[in-house]
Amino acid sequence: MKLVVIGGTGRIGSQVVQKLTAAGHEAIPAAPSTGVDLITGKGLDKALAGADVVVNVANSPTFDEASVDFFRTSMNNLLAAGERAGVGHQVVLSIVGVDQVPELNYYRAKTLQEDLLRRGPTPYSIVRATQFFEFMDATLSWTSDDDTVRLPATPIQPMAAADVVDAVVEVATGAPLQGIRNVAGPDVFPLDELGRLTLAAEHDSRTVVTDDKAGMFAAVTGDVLTAGPDAYLAPTHYRDWLQTAH
Template sequence: MRALKLTVIGGTGLIGSQVVQKLTAAGHEAVPASPSTGVDLITGEGLDQALAGADVVVNVANSPTFDEASLDFFRTSMTNLLAAGERAGVRHQVILSIVGVDQVPQLDYYRAKTLQEELLRQGPTPYSIVRATQFFEFMNAVLSWTSDDTTVRLPGTRLQPMAAADVVDAVVDVSTGTPLQGIRNVAGPDVFALDDLGRLTLAAQHDDRTVVTDDAAGMFAVATGDVLIAGPDAHLAPTHYQDWIHAAR
């Protein structure tokens, strides 16, 4: 396989920085692009320079907010990126999205990511969408949204979370392959109810707060049934949450 030049939008963040490292280790030229490297997705400043000579654009940039403003962020950034990619002759545009993203329109952020996917599909360039489940790394943030000194309130929403490192592997694999012209779903190997996952997390961290099941608590409360579970076509990642959290400690 020949070496590719890939521009990684959001290439200094949790996922992006690891994508850059993995691509570089595999012999590709990976260029991180983010505000800290002089690239502004909203104004378009620095985009043409960042995409010069790129074969592939890997977009793992995230909206600064999860509210209604995220719609404008993804609309503007995706539109600018597609236009800059076309000017640069990019042959493959890849984005990282979320399993079940189009099934939870009650969440502004999920509607915004669905819009981003639609713009990519309608765009001028062959594309791939990698839909991942929730990251293990975000579990502490999820616990913090609805907690106090003694209790954590969590819904029984079913999740199939995965390690960020496994998300990175999926993004690298798709980005260096032939455009999918569609979606690849990736997920962790195990399904949990979020309240049970909370209990498991607190126990592993020797945190003696109690998890109270509250089906109205937090942003995942609106995700009902199995909308956040990967289907039978999903690629399952190898890392189990129990192994990861004990290693993380």
């Protein structure tokens, strides 16, 4: 099977390419560095020639309002190029609960991307994953100073990037879902507690202060970022991952 991985040189995409190749598939990374521009469409037709599946893990360069235009343009270009190439399956990586947080520009942008994919001409699958373990340090940095980190008690169910990769590969090599597969980590944490666990593992002396107005996740209400009962739960626990990561 020939699969083209859009964003195939990034954190998730490069691992998807490696996993697919190891399984005996022809996996082609497509990114600006390989001559593919999702916004202008340059290089897309050449990249998608002969492809059975397109796996789209490309990310917007920003998380603000500009992300809406990025996902609108890139998804439309990809769907059109896929139709011209006769692609039989379009796969997109998205976020658990993404359509429940319209206050966040980036989540609205990803919801639009999903909607365009659903209405597009090609059989599709959406893999919705929870927040990645690997992004925890960045999350802490948004609302921190020398002494404290301010975090809301928003419930999240994070997962390892490697487990996200496995989920994407499994869906991409199967029949189109014509729907969504939710994947999540095995444990739910309040974000502030997750911050304390992380700082302790990193021997960071800063104190976590619970502040339900701090940072991007302050816009989230309830437990919409946690997986429902139909979700596939990945095997890697955050505490175990912390021990190997630090």
